[in-house]
Amino acid sequence: MLIDSHCHLDFPNFAEDLDQVVARARAAGVGAMLTIGTTLAKSAQVIAVAERFPNIWASVGIHPHEAEAEPDVQARTLVELSRHPKVIAIGETGLDYFYEHAPRDAQKANFRAHIQAARETGLPIIIHTRDADDDTAAILRDEVAKGEFPGLIHCFTSGAALAEVAVELGLYISFSGIVTFKTAANLREIAARVPAGRLLVETDSPYLAPIPHRGKRNEPAFVADTAKVVAAARGIGTDELAALTTANFTRLFTKANVPAALAA
Template sequence: MLVDSHCHLDFPDFAEELDAVVDRARQAGVGRMVTICTYLSRFDRILAVAERYDDVLCSLGVHPHQAAEEIGGVTVERLVELSRHPKVIGLGETGLDYFYDKSPRDIQQECFRRHIRASVETGLPLIIHTRDADDDTMRIVREEAAGQPVKGLLHCFSSGRQLAEDALDFGFSLSLSGIVTFKKSEELRDIVRDVPLDRILVETDAPYLAPVPFRGKRNEPAYVAHTAACVAEVKGVDAAELARRTTENFFRLFDRADPSRQAAA
């Protein structure tokens, strides 16, 4: 079984064939999909998708691109309250994006801090988007954690070795997308070779970043199998072992999604 730890099933790209998209993922061996929240104001749409399918879970949060638009409605108290829904397994995606700067950086940072505080309070892991903001990302995490345990991952990891090492040292995991399959991504693959296997997850970020051989087309959760196959080759393990390990990693990090924990509850 594979897990697509990050996709956007509520996006219009899937509206006309969502059932078929989910069914193709199942046929490809994808046993869980996490549909990711980017607008807190649209959380009801994300939750509706998650509630429609037993094997789809969701997150709760505001993307840094939307921070300026959404910040007025983002409070720690609201994040904590909404996160009580059993389908919500993580907070995000949140973080910093200094490449596009679609929201002012100070607002991105404040929005990020509120998510981290909610993570500390709830114990739910952070799903972090970071682009061209390596130093600020980990600095803010450390400041807000203030020595308290915080779980999380850097989603769609494609940054440099220093950020990978800093995140791993903090206890975070790295989630790998179709970028790792691209011909130009040899530096990323070099980093992945050194990442412990128990700290790797895989994702699509669908509808974006389709892996080879689908690059340039609309991505979908079924294609996570191609990303996983590439990561398995880089790590020198077979595809079945990579699937098993990344799925174990997913349930360990997102423990609310752990079927054994749910059975015991």
């Protein structure tokens, strides 16, 4: 069984056929999914998706693109939202200097508030970082010094140095369909070296469909294609990769009752 550790099932792209999307994921061997919050204003609709299905959970948070639209987020707000039984993570949050849809100072403040919430709740923080490796590493080191917290860097596209920092600080690393792209040999090398106990896979759907689905709407079923490439990079079988990443998901997202969800 595989788990899609990061998707956006509340997005309009899935409004017409969500039941079929979830069914196709099951048929492809994807037993569970984590649908991700990107704004506090839409937390209710993200959670509502998770409530519909026993094998789907949710996170709550503010994407760095939205850091200016929803400023001054307080950790206590995130903590309160996380009390819902289907909410198992904080985020996504982090830094994005590629698009810079929000000022860097606002992104950094947003990131730190989410880290505080993760520290207080014990729930993993889901980190988005793009073209911001140095600042991401600096904030993570600074915040870990204040007290440890669980988490992962999702849709990893950074360099080996940030991967090493993440592992050093106890974080997990998740790979999306980007790792299947012909131009992503460096990512496959990093995926091959990530410690077995820190590895996850995801779709980030509806975006970033892996080969052979490029150009299509991405969906959780396609995480199986990403898993095949990561398994090949590591020199293991896809069944072993599936068992490994599912065990890692269960260990990181301790609030999720994975066995019960799959039996339902």
